[in-house]
Amino acid sequence: MYLALNVLGILVFVGIGWLFSHDKKHIQWLSVGIMMVFNIFIAWFLTSFSVGRSIVQGAATGFNELVKVAYKGINFAFANWVGPEGINPAPVNFIASALLPILLVVPMFDILTYIGVLPWIIKWIGRGLSFITRQPKFESFFAVEMMFLGNTEALAVSQLQLKRMKPARNLTLAMMSMSCVTASILASYIQLVPAQYVLTAVPLNCINALIVVNLLYPVHVDEAEDTIATLADTQAVESVQTAATEVQPAATEEVQPAVAEKSPAADEEEKPVENKSSAQQKPVEKPQREPFFSFLGDSILGAGRLILIIGANVIAFVALAALIDKVLSLINPQLTLAHILGVFLYIPSLLLGLDPSTAWDMAGFMGMKLVTNEFVVMTQITSTVASFAQHYQAVLIVFITSFANFSTVGMVTGCFKGLVDKEKNDLIARNVGRLILSGILVSLLSAGMVGLFVW
Numbered sequence: 001m002y003l004a005l006n007v008l009g010i011l012v013f014v015g016i017g018w019l020f021s022h023d024k025k026h027i028q029w030l031s032v033g034i035m036m037v038f039n040i041f042i043a044w045f046l047t048s049f050s051v052g053r054s055i056v057q058g059a060a061t062g063f064n065e066l067v068k069v070a071y072k073g074i075n076f077a078f079a080n081w082v083g084p085e086g087i088n089p090a091p092v093n094f095i096a097s098a099l100l101p102i103l104l105v106v107p108m109f110d111i112l113t114y115i116g117v118l119p120w121i122i123k124w125i126g127r128g129l130s131f132i133t134r135q136p137k138f139e140s141f142f143a144v145e146m147m148f149l150g151n152t153e154a155l156a157v158s159q160l161q162l163k164r165m166k167p168a169r170n171l172t173l174a175m176m177s178m179s180c181v182t183a184s185i186l187a188s189y190i191q192l193v194p195a196q197y198v199l200t201a202v203p204l205n206c207i208n209a210l211i212v213v214n215l216l217y218p219v220h221v222d223e224a225e226d227t228i229a230t231l232a233d234t235q236a237v238e239s240v241q242t243a244a245t246e247v248q249p250a251a252t253e254e255v256q257p258a259v260a261e262k263s264p265a266a267d268e269e270e271k272p273v274e275n276k277s278s279a280q281q282k283p284v285e286k287p288q289r290e291p292f293f294s295f296l297g298d299s300i301l302g303a304g305r306l307i308l309i310i311g312a313n314v315i316a317f318v319a320l321a322a323l324i325d326k327v328l329s330l331i332n333p334q335l336t337l338a339h340i341l342g343v344f345l346y347i348p349s350l351l352l353g354l355d356p357s358t359a360w361d362m363a364g365f366m367g368m369k370l371v372t373n374e375f376v377v378m379t380q381i382t383s384t385v386a387s388f389a390q391h392y393q394a395v396l397i398v399f400i401t402s403f404a405n406f407s408t409v410g411m412v413t414g415c416f417k418g419l420v421d422k423e424k425n426d427l428i429a430r431n432v433g434r435l436i437l438s439g440i441l442v443s444l445l446s447a448g449m450v451g452l453f454v455w
Helices: 002-019 029-048 050-077 094-099 102-114 117-133 137-149 151-157 159-164 167-179 183-189 195-216 231-260 262-281 292-331 337-350 356-371 374-381 390-400 406-417 422-430 432-451
Strands: none
Touching (some): 029 050, 050 102, 050 183, 102 117, 102 183, 102 292, 117 137, 117 195, 137 195, 151 406, 292 337, 406 432, 422 432
């Protein structure tokens, strides 16, 4: 019965995407179907096959070993906070166990980017995904990119493409940005909840983001548009534009003497042409690479800022949620923010194949995650999650493993404001509701797909 409910739930979530679609007639159902089958296969492979489970377990072990290395550095600065391997003594608090390891993990991923390994991986996985799913090259590339880099970081490094693309494609990328995680934060997640479901959620979210944007805001991309911008392309255009602006004043100055002296005019008229030709033929200079240790220093500072941002958000959101609960208790002692949101999310929770009592608890956690963030929920359940039923554990952890929450809307829209023009920003602002809905639907689809195979 609950399996049938789970299958029905996936169909209902797809139906909700169709119901709120901007353009129902142009949904590419063949592509959506291919991606659905492909994603269900991934969920099946990673949860039901020994090889798939070994891959996930191997990745989890790798992240755990990375965290142990980070503990050595933490223990040097803060003796007896975590021990040399985080075991003896055990980490004293959330910041020591989950956040401080970011000081190693973020620079490691940045170094892989600096030497070209991570961009190479992203490029070829993106091309493969585009071939399988029949999605535009850059959208597929971006789905993989945000899986490793996170939403704002992926948008920042894609600004050349964002400026060249039409507004509708910018909106689809904004919607996709609601559903990612950052690979460098996965090590923090798996210190709080079981690693196998966290790591399974990452590729599922990547493809489900493509599915949901195809449902909510289908965009036709011509073959001529289906390109990936490069820095060299942009520099070449800017070089020609700069040359043109320099030539115009020169041409004006040359024409004026031609009225009084006709014979020198012919000689003078050729000079701007020579200047224009030389400017256009001037080779495009590649941007100089930042020195490695300067780059590394900036990366470490960025990791430190990230820890402060996450820590501040967790403290503030937990406190604000507690304050809201306190105010609501004046009305009714049993009334809480989680209960109110749970009312709206109860039906989707049931459709994940849960019994009524468990679905109510799940709905509360879902609501808490949307209002606060995934770290808040993970810290709430870290001491009890091992006792949850396997199916409940799987769908809950997969659902909360993403950045989909209300604060992410502000981060994404703010990022676009600094990258693209007003027309594109206005379109995104008019579709904030679709941004939130896309994040929720991606998380529900991923949870539902994993739930099919974990009981």
